[in-house]
Structure formats: structure tokens, C-alpha cells
Amino acid sequence: MYKRVLLKLSGEQLQGKFDGGFDAERASWIASEIRKATAHGTEIVVMIGGGNYARGAQLTGGGVQRVTADNIGMMATMMNAVALADVFNSEGLPARALTNIKADQVADQFTHRRALSHLEKERVVIVAGGIGRPYLTTDTAAVSLALELDCDVILKATKVDGVYDSDPHKNTDAKRFDTLTLQEAVERPDIKVMDKAAIALAYDHDQSLVVFSLLETDNIARVIAGEPIGTTIS
Numbered sequence: 593m594y595k596r597v598l599l600k601l602s603g604e605q606l607q608g609k610f611d612g613g614f615d616a617e618r619a620s621w622i623a624s625e626i627r628k629a630t631a632h633g634t635e636i637v638v639m640i641g642g643g644n645y646a647r648g649a650q651l652t653g654g655g656v657q658r659v660t661a662d663n664i665g666m667m668a669t670m671m672n673a674v675a676l677a678d679v680f681n682s683e684g685l686p687a688r689a690l691t692n693i694k695a696d697q698v699a700d701q702f703t704h705r706r707a708l709s710h711l712e713k714e715r716v717v718i719v720a721g722g723i724g725r726p727y728l729t730t731d732t733a734a735v736s737l738a739l740e741l742d743c744d745v746i747l748k749a750t751k752v753d754g755v756y757d758s759d760p761h762k763n764t765d766a767k768r769f770d771t772l773t774l775q776e777a778v779e780r781p782d783i784k785v786m787d788k789a790a791i792a793l794a795y796d797h798d799q800s801l802v803v804f805s806l807l808e809t810d811n812i813a814r815v816i817a818g819e820p821i822g823t824t825i826s
């Protein structure tokens with residue numbers, strides 16, 4: 593059983609039954625799944641993505657600069673974080689949203705001390721704004737945050753049940769890994785579970801990850817209990 597985990601949720605996972613935006617029903621299902629794990633005392637930090645609203649790389653062009661597009665992406669993560677915190681609280685899972693971009697009206701600024709204080713009070717900490725700088729993703733921000741908050745593991749929730757050497761939705765011969773080393777994940781071009789900046793940071797600091805499928809009942813609790821589901825990268 594892990595004591596403190598960093599759960600990386602992408603924006604896409606919050607759009608649920610919609611083509612984009614925020615599905616409160618999906619968010620409340622995630623709350624009920626996380627609650628099963630917090631019942632055993634595990635502390636949860638969530639790094640939230642924003643791809644259900646905007647991704648910097650896709651938005652760049654036609655006059656929109658990359659920095660502007662990335663700022664929009666970071667604001668998207670903020671929309672997810674505040675909505676998710678509301679749903680978690682309404683489902684009886686105490687949670688607070690903290691942001692790495694300045695938006696005092698919307699959410700409290702992330703600080704190390706504030707995050708630890710919420711965790712001590714058994715609140716889920718949901719972090720928005722990635723690292724707060726352009727040309728990065730929330731995956732890299734997730735690794736940085738896991739290191740900063742001394743999380744035991746990064747749990748990267750995905751649509752598939754682990755890491756494959758090619759897209760299993762497109763290639764029926766795709767090979768699935770139970771385990772990988774951080775070095776393999778950095779070096780192999782066919783391992784695309786996270787961007788290389790994120791994996792390299794994990795490799796440099798020996799931060800282990802588990803990539804697992806979100807949408808199966810009890811998977812969050814099982815992965816937090818240390819059951820061998822998904823792909824472990826360590």
C-alpha cells in the first residue's frame with residue numbers, strides 16, 4: 593500500500609460521454625474510485641491535464657503563438673481542476689484545487705507548504721497549470737510534482753491497460769509490457785507513454801511510475817494497493 597501517490601489524469605478522461613469539456617458524471621465516478629483508496633489512508637495528489645479543452649501544440653498557428661497556445665492549455669487545466677474539486681467535495685471526498693499559474697480569483701496559488709498542509713488534513717490536492725511555463729506538458733509537471741511532494745509513485749491513468757510497443761487500437765500485434773526500466777522508457781522511441789522530457793526527469797531522479805487503465809472498477813484502489821496491474825516502469 594502506497595502512502596502518497598501522484599495520480600495523473602488527462603483532460604480527455606474528464607470528458608466522459610462528451611466529445612470535449614467536462615462530464616460531472618465521470619468526475620463523480622472517479623471520486624468514488626479514489627475514495628476506496630483514501631479509506632485506507634493513502635494521500636492523493638492529482639495533476640490534471642487540459643486536453644479536453646485545449647492543447648498548446650494543436651492550437652498554435654494562424655497567428656496564435658505557441659506561448660499563447662500553451663497559456664490557453666494551462667488555463668484549460670484550471671477549468672478542470674476547479675470543477676473536479678467541486679465534484680470531489682460534493683461526493684464526500686475532501687479536495688482542494690491549487691494552481692501553478694496566477695489566478696487568485698479562481699484557485700489558491702500552489703505552494704509546497706500549502707499542498708502538504710492539505711494532505712495532512714486528508715484532502716486530495718488537485719494541481720492545475722502544469723508547471724506554469726510554456727513548452728511543457730502536464731506529464732512533465734506530474735513528474736516534477738511527484739518529486740517535490742515526495743510521492744511514492746506516479747500513477748498514470750490511460751485508456752489502455754499498460755504500455756505497448758505500438759498503439760493496440762491500431763495494431764493487433766502490439767506487444768504489452770508488464771515492466772520496463774526507466775532507461776528503456778527514455779531510450780526506446782517506440783515507448784510513447786509520456787513525452788520524453790517527463791520520462792527523462794523520472795529517470796534522472798529514479799521516480800517510478802505505473803501506467804494503468806482508469807475505467808475499470810477498483811483499478812485505482814488496486815494499483816494503490818500495489819497489485820501488479822498495468823505496466824510498472826522503475
Ligand code: UDP
Pocket residue numbers: 601602603604640641642643644646647648649661662663664665666668669721722723724725726727728729730731733
Ligand atoms: N501546458 C504548458 N505547461 C505545462 C503544462 C501544460 O504549457 O507545464 C499546456 C500545453 O499546451 C498542454 C496543455 O497545457 O498541451 C494541456 O496539458 P496536456 O496536453 O498535458 O493535457 P492532457 O493531454 O494531459 O489532457
